[in-house]
Amino acid sequence: MLGTGLLQGLAVTAKNLVGSFHDPARLPTLEYPEVQPQLPEAYRNFPFLVSESAEDPMGTLRCVACQICEKECPPQCIYIEKSKDKKPDAAGKQQIFPAVFVIDTSVCMSCQICVEVCPFESIKMDQVFAIATTERFGSLLLTREQLAKPNSYYHQIHPTEAAEVDRRLAADRQAAEDKAKAAAAAKSAAPTPPAKPATGGPAA
Amino acid sequence: MTPAAVPPDRWLELAPLQLRDWVTGFLPASLQWLATGLITIVAILAVFGLLFAYLTLAERKILGRIQNRPGPNRTGWFGLLQPFADGVKALTKEDVVPRQADPVLHYLAPVVLVALSLLGFAVIPFGRHLVAVELDAAVLYFFAAGAATELAIFMAGWASRNKYALLAAMRALAQLISYELPLLLAFVPVVMLAGTLSTTAIVAAQGGWTLGVLPHWFVLTPWGFAGFVIFMIAALAESNRSPFDLPEAESELIAGHLTEYSGFKYALFFMAEYFGMCALCGMAVTLFLGGWQAPCAALECIPSYAWFGAKLLTLLLGFIWIRATLPRLRMDQLTRLAWKFLVPLALINLGTAAFWSLTAGWTGGLQLVRWAVALALVAGPFVLLGRRLSRGVAPRVYRYASS
Numbered sequence: 001m002l003g004t005g006l007l008q009g010l011a012v013t014a015k016n017l018v019g020s021f022h023d024p025a026r027l028p029t030l031e032y033p034e035v036q037p038q039l040p041e042a043y044r045n046f047p048f049l050v051s052e053s054a055e056d057p058m059g060t061l062r063c064v065a066c067q068i069c070e071k072e073c074p075p076q077c078i079y080i081e082k083s084k085d086k087k088p089d090a091a092g093k094q095q096i097f098p099a100v101f102v103i104d105t106s107v108c109m110s111c112q113i114c115v116e117v118c119p120f121e122s123i124k125m126d127q128v129f130a131i132a133t134t135e136r137f138g139s140l141l142l143t144r145e146q147l148a149k150p151n152s153y154y155h156q157i158h159p160t161e162a163a164e165v166d167r168r169l170a171a172d173r174q175a176a177e178d179k180a181k182a183a184a185a186a187k188s189a190a191p192t193p194p195a196k197p198a199t200g201g202p203a204a
Numbered sequence: 205m206t207p208a209a210v211p212p213d214r215w216l217e218l219a220p221l222q223l224r225d226w227v228t229g230f231l232p233a234s235l236q237w238l239a240t241g242l243i244t245i246v247a248i249l250a251v252f253g254l255l256f257a258y259l260t261l262a263e264r265k266i267l268g269r270i271q272n273r274p275g276p277n278r279t280g281w282f283g284l285l286q287p288f289a290d291g292v293k294a295l296t297k298e299d300v301v302p303r304q305a306d307p308v309l310h311y312l313a314p315v316v317l318v319a320l321s322l323l324g325f326a327v328i329p330f331g332r333h334l335v336a337v338e339l340d341a342a343v344l345y346f347f348a349a350g351a352a353t354e355l356a357i358f359m360a361g362w363a364s365r366n367k368y369a370l371l372a373a374m375r376a377l378a379q380l381i382s383y384e385l386p387l388l389l390a391f392v393p394v395v396m397l398a399g400t401l402s403t404t405a406i407v408a409a410q411g412g413w414t415l416g417v418l419p420h421w422f423v424l425t426p427w428g429f430a431g432f433v434i435f436m437i438a439a440l441a442e443s444n445r446s447p448f449d450l451p452e453a454e455s456e457l458i459a460g461h462l463t464e465y466s467g468f469k470y471a472l473f474f475m476a477e478y479f480g481m482c483a484l485c486g487m488a489v490t491l492f493l494g495g496w497q498a499p500c501a502a503l504e505c506i507p508s509y510a511w512f513g514a515k516l517l518t519l520l521l522g523f524i525w526i527r528a529t530l531p532r533l534r535m536d537q538l539t540r541l542a543w544k545f546l547v548p549l550a551l552i553n554l555g556t557a558a559f560w561s562l563t564a565g566w567t568g569g570l571q572l573v574r575w576a577v578a579l580a581l582v583a584g585p586f587v588l589l590g591r592r593l594s595r596g597v598a599p600r601v602y603r604y605a606s607s
Binding site: 001002003006009010012013014016017020021025026028029132 | 266269270271272273277387525526528529530586587590591592594
């Protein structure tokens with residue numbers, strides 16, 4: 001009959017009105033500044049630089065200033081200057097480090113390509129979204145001091161991903177150690193090979 | 205109703221009048237009539253101004269809840285200061301007038317609109333003794349004043365010199381002409397049965413109770429119910445409320461006749477819209493819901509103006525509920541609903557009311573026959589006309605979207 005559809009519609013809205021007072025599923029609003037949202041693990045917005053320790057972030061940056069991210073970045077918001085000297089990285093190996101590492105967040109489009117191309121697991125996506133500033137230019141240009149955050153923070157925001165990265169890095173370190181050991185073993189056995197060049201046919 | 209049947213007034217009933225007389229008592233006798241009039245105007249402005257302010261808040265809160273969000277709740281306790289924050293914002297905003305607009309008409313339109321929409325309050329009896337002006341042709345005056353508001357809307361649309369504003373103004377006029385007829389036809393049965401055009405006499409005609417609990421309101425008769433529903437639908441259209449808010453259809457007309465208005469003039473348009481809505485709902489209460497009469501004899505101790513207020517708020521909340529539910533009509537659907545559905549039903553309702561008034565003497569078993577015939581006269585045309593009009597139109601078939 002004419003009008004039954006109207007009554008059905010009115011019933012739906014009445015159900016929502018009454019339900020919003022007792023059913024949390026009908027009032028999902030979070031009152032933001034007081035109630036902070038529970039962000040999903042995969043949420044990302046802007047990149048940050050991973051350092052091994054929280055005490056000395058500049059000394060333990062994983063970044064070796066290879067500039068791959070700078071070249072791959074589609075909107076070209078990353079600027080890197082290599083250091084002239086080298087210093088030991090977390091594994092104790094002598095590496096170049098970024099003397100200047102700047103990201104212009106007004107240009108960054110949060111595509112995560114820098115993260116995907118980084119061979120050193122040194123740049124990752126952050127979850128800080130309250131990034132409004134009071135001026136147009138200066139505060140949007142993040143320096144390496146502002147970008148550096150410890151690995152423990154990375155574990156906090158992306159636990160699964162961070163655990164996987166740590167496992168991979170540990171495996172690499174293990175492989176490097178094994179290789180070094182093998183090389184050392186080979187070196188210790190080195191005096192013998194030059195002694196028997198005549199029999200070296202099968203070694204080649 | 206004989207004067208002897210009127211129960212003695214309690215002091216709350218007379219309190220507003222005594223307060224007014226106490227204030228005017230300080231003035232010389234020659235000025236008292238003027239002061240009485242001014243106090244009445246100020247009281248109406250204050251009460252309905254506050255009602256407007258809190259109605260906007262209630263509307264936003266209820267719309268929010270219906271859309272599963274809390275609504276404004278930051279300004280003051282539970283957002284109770286929100287209307288005043290809105291008022292300050294509207295007052296401090298820049299008032300932009302287009303260079304091409306007619307400055308006088310552009311300025312005058314909101315003022316005239318508010319003034320005209322306030323006129324209706326003069327004849328509504330808010331309580332047993334609370335009516336600003338007692339006119340013999342009060343109902344006629346009310347609808348004449350109400351129809352004049354559309355003139356101000358057209359003024360706004362014309363003076364803005366904006367295509368959207370002008371289109372909206374023309375739509376508003378078409379809507380007015382379409383819905384003025386069912387609105388007027390819907391209250392004619394009330395005038396027939398009450399035998400008067402005076403609002404106080406119409407309310408008095410609805411006094412008394414059967415067995416002390418069943419009020420003699422017109423809405424509780426078959427013709428009264430049909431008239432009430434037609435009246436409310438037409439009132440929705442007259443006050444430009446959703447689902448009949450075509451004159452300010454955002455998706456097509458930006459903001460309709462409000463497009464070129466900003467700041468406090470914009471707020472005045474909203475004020476006029478809500479005043480018009482309150483006045484029409486107040487008239488519906490007076491004509492069909494027994495005005496200030498209590499729903500049963502035992503509840504008469506509550507002052508009459510409280511009952512009027514409660515009924516008025518119920519109707520206004522119903523308007524908000526409908527706004528939250530129904531989508532906007534198309535222009536052709538709007539006029540079709542008025543001319544092909546509401547006007548015939550209102551005309552048939554005249555016949556039903558005539559039958560009801562002619563059979564007033566029937567008693568006993570004939571009373572049942574009277575109710576059955578009247579109900580059939582109301583329900584039959586509704587079902588038949590509805591079926592005929594929705595043939596080929598409803599239920600709607602979606603060719604490209606699957607359900």
